[in-house]
Amino acid sequence: MTAVTRETGAAFAFVERNFNLSRRYWGWELAFLVYAIAGALAISFIGAEQGDQRLTFSLVIGAIFWNYLSTVFSFIAETIAWERWEGTLEYTMMAPVRRASQLLGSTSYALLYGLVHTTVILVVLTLFFELDLSQANFVTAAGIMAIGSFSIVGIGIMAAILPLLYVERGAQMTFVIQSCLLVVSGVYYSVEVLPEWMQVLARLSPATYILDGVRRGLLDGATLADVWYDIWPLAIMGAVLIPSGLWLFGRAERYAKRTGKLKRVG
Amino acid sequence: MSVAVTHEPKTSLVVPAPVGEPAPLPLALRPLAGPPALLLEDVSKRFVLGRKKKPVVAIERVSLRVERGQIYGVLGANGSGKSTLIRLVSTLLTLDRGRAEIFGHDVEREEMAVKRLINRVSVDAAFFKKLSPYENLAFAARLYGLDPAIARRETARILERLGIGERRMGQPIEQMSRGMQQKVAIARALLTSPTLLLLDEPTTGLDPRSKLDVQAFVEELRATHDATIVLTTHDMAEADRLCDRIAILDGGRVVAEDTPAGLKARVAREHGLAPTLDNVFLAYTGRSLDEDVDEDDQEKNG
Ligand SMILES: Nc1ncnc2c1ncn2[C@@H]1O[C@H](COP(=O)(O)OP(=O)(O)O)[C@@H](O)[C@H]1O
Numbered sequence: 001m002t003a004v005t006r007e008t009g010a011a012f013a014f015v016e017r018n019f020n021l022s023r024r025y026w027g028w029e030l031a032f033l034v035y036a037i038a039g040a041l042a043i044s045f046i047g048a049e050q051g052d053q054r055l056t057f058s059l060v061i062g063a064i065f066w067n068y069l070s071t072v073f074s075f076i077a078e079t080i081a082w083e084r085w086e087g088t089l090e091y092t093m094m095a096p097v098r099r100a101s102q103l104l105g106s107t108s109y110a111l112l113y114g115l116v117h118t119t120v121i122l123v124v125l126t127l128f129f130e131l132d133l134s135q136a137n138f139v140t141a142a143g144i145m146a147i148g149s150f151s152i153v154g155i156g157i158m159a160a161i162l163p164l165l166y167v168e169r170g171a172q173m174t175f176v177i178q179s180c181l182l183v184v185s186g187v188y189y190s191v192e193v194l195p196e197w198m199q200v201l202a203r204l205s206p207a208t209y210i211l212d213g214v215r216r217g218l219l220d221g222a223t224l225a226d227v228w229y230d231i232w233p234l235a236i237m238g239a240v241l242i243p244s245g246l247w248l249f250g251r252a253e254r255y256a257k258r259t260g261k262l263k264r265v266g
Numbered sequence: 267m268s269v270a271v272t273h274e275p276k277t278s279l280v281v282p283a284p285v286g287e288p289a290p291l292p293l294a295l296r297p298l299a300g301p302p303a304l305l306l307e308d309v310s311k312r313f314v315l316g317r318k319k320k321p322v323v324a325i326e327r328v329s330l331r332v333e334r335g336q337i338y339g340v341l342g343a344n345g346s347g348k349s350t351l352i353r354l355v356s357t358l359l360t361l362d363r364g365r366a367e368i369f370g371h372d373v374e375r376e377e378m379a380v381k382r383l384i385n386r387v388s389v390d391a392a393f394f395k396k397l398s399p400y401e402n403l404a405f406a407a408r409l410y411g412l413d414p415a416i417a418r419r420e421t422a423r424i425l426e427r428l429g430i431g432e433r434r435m436g437q438p439i440e441q442m443s444r445g446m447q448q449k450v451a452i453a454r455a456l457l458t459s460p461t462l463l464l465l466d467e468p469t470t471g472l473d474p475r476s477k478l479d480v481q482a483f484v485e486e487l488r489a490t491h492d493a494t495i496v497l498t499t500h501d502m503a504e505a506d507r508l509c510d511r512i513a514i515l516d517g518g519r520v521v522a523e524d525t526p527a528g529l530k531a532r533v534a535r536e537h538g539l540a541p542t543l544d545n546v547f548l549a550y551t552g553r554s555l556d557e558d559v560d561e562d563d564q565e566k567n568g
């Protein structure tokens with residue numbers, strides 16, 4: 001067996017396992033879905049109350065795409081915390097698998113999961129709100145999402161390190177990252193309303209470019225060429241964040257093995 | 267290191283030798299060719315908890331050598347460093363000092379090669395609780411590059427042998443008793459055909475019946491397969507029954523090491539005590555096995 005087939009097989013192990021987990025925890029998944037739908041609806045009704053079509057559409061887009069980004073992010077960020085909670089972390093870490101393959105597998109499933117999850121929300125929201133899609137350029141939205149996913153994956157991998165470093169608080173810290181991204185990235189409002197210093201942070205967040213690009217595509221019918229100024233920052237961030245995420249993960253793993261943070265009891 | 271590769275035993279722990287082949291030689295007559303299954307030289311590991319506290323010495327300058335085919339026992343009270351020793355060998359902890367090799371592969375420099383040769387069973391049967399035994403083992407199989415269909419058949423076979431029927435294999439593992447879960451854990455380890463199997467207190471906390479089952483299975487492995495096993499325990503009878511050699515661990519140090527018979531003879535000769543492992547333990551550690559080693563004791567060592 002070649003190294004490539006072996007590592008692909010190992011990556012698939014994580015996809016299959018996570019699929020099985022989603023299946024077995026279906027009650028939980030359903031609850032999470034209802035929670036996400038309710039949250040998206042609550043925000044979108046703000047637009048309805050204002051009687052502003054464009055605002056409603058803009059909020060719906062924010063709700064849907066933030067759902068995608070946060071689902072993918074937290075799924076990746078929780079890979080370590082989840083296994084620590086189940087007690088399987090040591091077994092996964094001692095398997096003859098490259099960390100990159102493990103993360104590739106977890107990430108692929110996260111993207112798939114995020115897509116399915118978000119599609120359901122999309123369907124529900126379109127039933128509630130009459131959205132004018134005559135202008136919408138779906139190619140732009142899809143293209144921005146595809147490119148933007150790389151940077152979200154990179155940040156997710158970095159966040160996944162936290163539970164390796166901080167046994168008890170690591171998982172909570174990933175929530176903090178997620179909520180900070182939400183505030184600065186202009187998910188429900190334009191980043192121009194933010195104080196100056198927060199606008200600097202906004203420019204560093206990939207979510208800002210993703211939301212902007214998607215909105216321009218769906219609301220104004222912008223083409224991919226029109227949103228080039230969103231694409232190149234996303235491409236650079238993806239190219240930087242994924243390799244650095246993997247590198248940092250390796251460092252964190254070594255640190256955990258030196259200090260006994262993987263597991264103590266037993 | 268590359269020469270060592272030719273010595274890697276390729277035989278699986280679970281697949282019996284084909285009929286018609288000569289029976290394996292008794293252990294004592296087997297040629298001791300190739301590197302030892304496990305070699306530790308002067309290994310130490312400490313843990314620092316909190317900023318001000320002094321480090322806890324978990325393993326202190328341990329050297330030992332496990333030959334291929336042996337069942338090697340590590341006997342020690344709670345907190346004596348058994349699990350730390352196993353984790354150092356399983357690449358789950360890095361060594362502070364010293365060297366560890368598995369079939370000639372250095373655990374730090376050739377981590378991937380080492381990972382392919384070993385597997386481990388810990389006290390707690392660590393599974394995805396909601397997944398079935400099949401799903402848990404399919405995950406392990408894929409991680410180790412096994413064909414899932416073959417893995418499924420093997421799993422059924424091993425578990426059948428351990429008294430777990432096909433019927434239980436599809437239900438969430440959390441519905442099984444501790445004893446059954448531990449058997450599934452052993453099946454998971456065997457599935458990957460490790461040439462060095464690390465059993466960290468595999469029978470602790472099991473009901474007497476399951477305990478005997480697991481012990482009998484370990485004996486069976488020795489009788490029928492080319493297995494090297496490192497087994498930690500704080501059960502004297504278990505060590506006596508299963509192990510070819512025993513190292514007694516106390517406060518992270520190896521305080522005695524020999525065959526069970528050798529240890530017993532020595533305690534009779536040197537201390538004038540009845541030749542039992544209990545007396546061996548008492549003589550070399552100054553305590554009975556039920557006392558836990560507390561961390562203050564270890565700080566004095568460190
Ligand atoms: N990951 C860890 N972090 C901090 N201390 C640890 C860790 N693992 C073990 N220890 C300490 O090292 C000592 C040996 O523990 P351990 O190897 O688990 O012993 P045993 O398995 O024989 O009960 C104990 O004092 C324990 O508290």
Ligand SMILES: [Mg+2]
Nearest residue numbers: 266348349467
């Ligand atoms: Mg232990």
